[in-house]
Amino acid sequence: MGVTISMYRKIIKRSLSNMRDSYVIYILACSFAIGIFGILLSMGDNPSVHLALHWWDNFIYDISSIMSGLFAFFAFIYMAYVDGFFIKQQRNEFLTFEKLGMQRWIIVTLSFFQTAIVQAVAWIIGLSLLLIFQKFMGMLLFFLMQVRFNFEMYLGWDNLYILLEVFAVSTLILSLINAIKTMRILQKKKTKPLVKTRWWLRIPAGAFGIILLLSAQICTAYLFKDMRMISYSGKPLAEIFYIMMDDIVGTYLVYYGFLPSILDIMERIHSVAYSGVNIFSFKYMKERLFQNISILWFVTELSALALALLTFCYFGYQAVHQNYNSAYPFELAANKDTVKVIRDELHKNKAKVKGSYKTEVKINLVSYYSKSNQTYTRQPMTFMSYSAYKSLPKRMRKGNSKINSHQFLKIDYNSSLMYSNHTNEHDIEVKNAPMIQTAKWGYSFPYGSSMHFGPMMIVPDKYYQKMPAEVTDTFYGWDFKKGDRLSRKQLQKLNSYRDAYYMKVNFKSSLEKSNIEVMKKEPNKYEAAIYTQSGFLRQGSIKKRLKQGGGFYLFIVALFSVALLVALGSVLTLRILLRDDYQSRQLRTLQKIGVEESEIKGIIRRENTLTFLIPIVFASLQAYAAIAMFDFGHHISKNIILIYGGYVILYGLFGLISFKISWRGVKQKFSL
Amino acid sequence: MQIAVKNISKDFGKNKTAVHAIKDISLEVEHGEFLGIMGPSGAGKTTLLNMISTNDRPDHGQIIIDGLDLTQLHDRDQAKYRRNKMGFIYQSFELLDSLNVKENVILPLALNRSNKKLIEERFNYMMQLLNIENLSARAIDELSLGQRQIVAAARAMINRPEILFADEPTGSLDSKSATILLNYMQMINKKEQTTILMATHDAFTASYCSRVIFIKDGVVFSEIVNPGNRDKFFEQIINMQRTIGGGDYFNVSQNY
Incomplete structure (x- = not known):
C-alpha cells in the first residue's frame, strides 16, 4: 500500500515537474489574482481606510466588496479555463496509464489531487502576496487619493474566513472540473482528427469577415459624426451595437478563414516555401494556428474590451474633471x-x-x-x-x-x-x-x-x-x-x-x-x-472629494486593467508553451539534421510574434470605435495614445517573456 | 584518410553518479569506407556517432574531418557543416510528420536555399535511385516502417553528403525492409563514394560494412575487416559478439 501511494506521489510530482514552466506562469497569474482579490476584500474592512476616508461612509466598503466579488468571479473563470490546458496536455499520459492497467478512478483521482496541489500552492503564494503587498497597495491608494494618512496593515477574521472559504470551494470545484475532464479523455480515447483546410468554406468565410470588419470601420467613421445625436436619436446606439457585432463575428471569420489559408497559399508558392526553414515553418505555424484560432479570437475581443474600458474610464474622468474645472476655476x-x-x-x-x-x-x-x-x-x-x-x-x-x-x-x-x-x-x-x-x-x-x-x-x-x-x-x-x-x-x-x-x-x-x-x-x-x-x-471639500474619488477610481481601473493584461498574456503564453509532443519532437528533428539553432529560434519567434501581434492589431482597430463614442475626434491626443501605448508595451512585454520561456523550453528538449 | 578521431572521451552525469560513456577512443576512417560500429547496449555506439557527427561535443579529444578540427567550431558553424557535408538515418526515422514525403526528402536542399530546378532534379534522381517515385505525394503516417526508413535515407542522401551517419537504421524494420535498405546503402556507398558510419548491434546489418569496430564499456575492443566474403565476415562478427557479450546469434535475420 505504502509503495503504491509513493508511486502515485511520484507520478503527480513528475507531471508537475514536466510542465514546470507552464505551471509557474499559471500559478503566478493565479497568485496575482488571489492577492488582488484578498487586498480588495480586506481594504473595505481596514480601520485606517475608514478613519482616513470617513466621509465616504460605506461607499469604499461597498465598492471594494463589489469589485472583489467581480474580480473573484472572473479570476475563477480564468482558472477553470486555463487549468483545462494542463489536463489536455496530459492526455497521452493518462491513456498510457490506463493501457498499463491503472484503474480509471485512480487516474481521475490523480488528476483531482494534481489540480488541488497546484491550487493550494497558488493560494499560499497569493495569500503571502496579500500580506506582503497589502500595505504597499493601501499606501498607493492613499497616494492616488492624495490622503495623508498612514495605512495600517489589517486582515480581519471575517475576511480571513471568507478567503479560506473561497479557497476551499474554488479548489474543490476546479479539481472536480479537471477530474471530469480526465474522465472524458479516458472515455473518448480517440484523438481528434486533424483539421483540414477547407478552402471552399474558409475563403468565403474570411472574405465575409473582412466585409464585416470594413463595414464596422465605416460605421465607426459615421459614429464620430452621429454620436452627438445620442440624446434624442437611437441611431448612435444602433451603430454601436452594429459595430460590436461586426467586430466580434468579423474577427472570428477572418481568423478562421484567412490565417491558415494565407499560410496554405504561401506553402504552395514553391519559390517561397522551398526556401530555408519556410518549408517547415509554414506548415508548423498553420497547425499551431488551427489549434489556437478560438483563443486568439477570445484574446482579441478581451483586449479590445480592455482598451475600450480604458477609453471609457479616461473620457469619463476627463468629463468629470472638465465639469469640475468649469464650475470651480478659483479656490x-x-x-x-x-x-x-x-x-x-x-x-x-x-x-x-x-x-x-x-x-x-x-x-x-x-x-x-x-x-x-x-x-x-x-x-x-x-x-x-x-x-x-x-x-x-x-x-x-x-x-x-x-x-x-x-x-x-x-x-x-x-x-x-x-x-x-x-x-x-x-x-x-x-x-x-x-x-x-x-x-x-x-x-x-x-x-x-x-x-x-x-x-x-x-x-x-x-x-x-x-x-x-x-x-x-x-x-x-x-x-x-x-x-x-x-x-x-x-x-x-x-x-x-x-x-x-x-x-x-x-x-x-x-x-x-x-x-x-x-x-x-x-x-x-x-x-x-x-x-x-x-x-x-x-472649491474646498469638492476639490478634496474629486481628488479622492479620482484616485480611488484610478486605483480600481489600474488594478483591473493590469489583471486583465496578466490573464490575457498568460493565456497566450501558455498556449505557446503547451505544444503537442510531436510538435516539440519536430523541432528536435530539425536540429538533428543540421538546422541551425538560430533558425529554429526564428520559427519560435515568428510563432510568438504572430500569436501576440494578431490580437493586439485587431483589438486596437476595434477599440478605435470606443474613442468614436465620445465624439472627441479632434482630441485623440497624446493622452489616449499614451494609454493605448502603455497597454501595448505591457502586452508586448508579455510577448517577449513568452518568447524567452518558449525558447528555453525548446532548448531544454534539444539537450535531452 | 577522411575522418580522424583522436583520444575522445565523454562522461554523463556528475561526481559519483558519472558514467564514462566513451573513454579515450581513437580511430580513422578512409574516404568511401563503410564502417560499422558494434557493441552491446550501453557500450557507447550512439554517443560515439553523435560526437563524430557534431550532434554532441566530446569532453576531451579531437575530431578531424578533411583536416578540419570540428571540436573547435562554434555550434552555428557545426550546424552548417552538418547540413552541408553530412546525412543522417536514425532508427526512429526522424521524419517531420507535418510534411509529406517530397517535402521531407527535399528538406536539406530547401534549408540550403538551393534553386528550385536543382531541387526537382535531385529529388527525381533520388526517387528513381531508391525506386520510391510513387510515394512522393504521400503523408508520412500513410507509409509503412520500411518505406519511412527509405524516405529517411533519400533525405539523408539528397544533398550528396560526403559522410552518411546511420544509427541503428534497421532497428525498427522487419528483415525484408532491412535488407532492401542495406542494399541501397551499399549501392550509395559504391556509386556515390559516400563514407558511411553505421552503429548497430545486429550482425546481419554489420555484415554489409567493409570494416567493423567493436566497442565495449567505452573503449574500442577490437576490429574486423571484411575479407570479401559476407558469410565469412558474418561468422567473424558473430564470434566477436560472443567474445564481448551482449550479442545474440538468434538476432540474425531469418532471411539471411
Whole structure:
C-alpha cells in the first residue's frame, strides 16, 4: 500500500515537474489574482481606510466588496479555463496509464489531487502576496487619493474566513472540473482528427469577415459624426451595437478563414516555401494556428474590451474633471457684496494667497434664437470685456474657442457632460446695445459657472464700455497655497452670504421695455423670472472629494486593467508553451539534421510574434470605435495614445517573456 | 584518410553518479569506407556517432574531418557543416510528420536555399535511385516502417553528403525492409563514394560494412575487416559478439 501511494506521489510530482514552466506562469497569474482579490476584500474592512476616508461612509466598503466579488468571479473563470490546458496536455499520459492497467478512478483521482496541489500552492503564494503587498497597495491608494494618512496593515477574521472559504470551494470545484475532464479523455480515447483546410468554406468565410470588419470601420467613421445625436436619436446606439457585432463575428471569420489559408497559399508558392526553414515553418505555424484560432479570437475581443474600458474610464474622468474645472476655476470666488467679509475671514486665518483677481462685469438682458435648444430665448446675460477676460489665468479659457479683441465669445452650460456642441451663435440682441452678429462658443466660465446665473458673453473692450447695464457687479477670485484654511465655524458664518442678491426680470413686449429689478432679500415666492446671484463659491471639500474619488477610481481601473493584461498574456503564453509532443519532437528533428539553432529560434519567434501581434492589431482597430463614442475626434491626443501605448508595451512585454520561456523550453528538449 | 578521431572521451552525469560513456577512443576512417560500429547496449555506439557527427561535443579529444578540427567550431558553424557535408538515418526515422514525403526528402536542399530546378532534379534522381517515385505525394503516417526508413535515407542522401551517419537504421524494420535498405546503402556507398558510419548491434546489418569496430564499456575492443566474403565476415562478427557479450546469434535475420 505504502509503495503504491509513493508511486502515485511520484507520478503527480513528475507531471508537475514536466510542465514546470507552464505551471509557474499559471500559478503566478493565479497568485496575482488571489492577492488582488484578498487586498480588495480586506481594504473595505481596514480601520485606517475608514478613519482616513470617513466621509465616504460605506461607499469604499461597498465598492471594494463589489469589485472583489467581480474580480473573484472572473479570476475563477480564468482558472477553470486555463487549468483545462494542463489536463489536455496530459492526455497521452493518462491513456498510457490506463493501457498499463491503472484503474480509471485512480487516474481521475490523480488528476483531482494534481489540480488541488497546484491550487493550494497558488493560494499560499497569493495569500503571502496579500500580506506582503497589502500595505504597499493601501499606501498607493492613499497616494492616488492624495490622503495623508498612514495605512495600517489589517486582515480581519471575517475576511480571513471568507478567503479560506473561497479557497476551499474554488479548489474543490476546479479539481472536480479537471477530474471530469480526465474522465472524458479516458472515455473518448480517440484523438481528434486533424483539421483540414477547407478552402471552399474558409475563403468565403474570411472574405465575409473582412466585409464585416470594413463595414464596422465605416460605421465607426459615421459614429464620430452621429454620436452627438445620442440624446434624442437611437441611431448612435444602433451603430454601436452594429459595430460590436461586426467586430466580434468579423474577427472570428477572418481568423478562421484567412490565417491558415494565407499560410496554405504561401506553402504552395514553391519559390517561397522551398526556401530555408519556410518549408517547415509554414506548415508548423498553420497547425499551431488551427489549434489556437478560438483563443486568439477570445484574446482579441478581451483586449479590445480592455482598451475600450480604458477609453471609457479616461473620457469619463476627463468629463468629470472638465465639469469640475468649469464650475470651480478659483479656490474661492466672491462678488462685490461679499468680498469684504471673505477678506476679513481670510485675514483672520492667515491664509497664504497665491494670486488674487478682480473683474468688473455688467448684467444686461438679451434675446436670441438658441440653436441647441431650438427655442427663442430671453434671459439676463453677464458681460465681460475682452481685456479683463485675457487678464485672467489661462485655465479659465481652457474649454473656450480662441477669440481676438474684435470677436465675441458666448460661454454657456454644456448640455451634456460628454458631447459638446461647437456651433457659433448668431444674431444676439442686447438691450440698448448693437446686435451681436456672430459669437464663438465656449463652456469655461471665468469665476465658475455657479458664480452667477445664465450664460456669459466676452465682448470687445469698446463694446463693453459703451453698453449700458441693468446691474453692475465685480467678481473676485483667489488662489491659495495649501487651501483657504476656512474653518467649519467660519464657513457656518459665511453661509448667510451664499446668495448676494436676487434679480427679478420683468419681460415686456420688447427688450427695450423689459428690465431687471434687484432684490436684496430672498423673495417669498420664487417665479420663473427670478435669478440668484451667488455671494461666494468655494472649491474646498469638492476639490478634496474629486481628488479622492479620482484616485480611488484610478486605483480600481489600474488594478483591473493590469489583471486583465496578466490573464490575457498568460493565456497566450501558455498556449505557446503547451505544444503537442510531436510538435516539440519536430523541432528536435530539425536540429538533428543540421538546422541551425538560430533558425529554429526564428520559427519560435515568428510563432510568438504572430500569436501576440494578431490580437493586439485587431483589438486596437476595434477599440478605435470606443474613442468614436465620445465624439472627441479632434482630441485623440497624446493622452489616449499614451494609454493605448502603455497597454501595448505591457502586452508586448508579455510577448517577449513568452518568447524567452518558449525558447528555453525548446532548448531544454534539444539537450535531452 | 577522411575522418580522424583522436583520444575522445565523454562522461554523463556528475561526481559519483558519472558514467564514462566513451573513454579515450581513437580511430580513422578512409574516404568511401563503410564502417560499422558494434557493441552491446550501453557500450557507447550512439554517443560515439553523435560526437563524430557534431550532434554532441566530446569532453576531451579531437575530431578531424578533411583536416578540419570540428571540436573547435562554434555550434552555428557545426550546424552548417552538418547540413552541408553530412546525412543522417536514425532508427526512429526522424521524419517531420507535418510534411509529406517530397517535402521531407527535399528538406536539406530547401534549408540550403538551393534553386528550385536543382531541387526537382535531385529529388527525381533520388526517387528513381531508391525506386520510391510513387510515394512522393504521400503523408508520412500513410507509409509503412520500411518505406519511412527509405524516405529517411533519400533525405539523408539528397544533398550528396560526403559522410552518411546511420544509427541503428534497421532497428525498427522487419528483415525484408532491412535488407532492401542495406542494399541501397551499399549501392550509395559504391556509386556515390559516400563514407558511411553505421552503429548497430545486429550482425546481419554489420555484415554489409567493409570494416567493423567493436566497442565495449567505452573503449574500442577490437576490429574486423571484411575479407570479401559476407558469410565469412558474418561468422567473424558473430564470434566477436560472443567474445564481448551482449550479442545474440538468434538476432540474425531469418532471411539471411
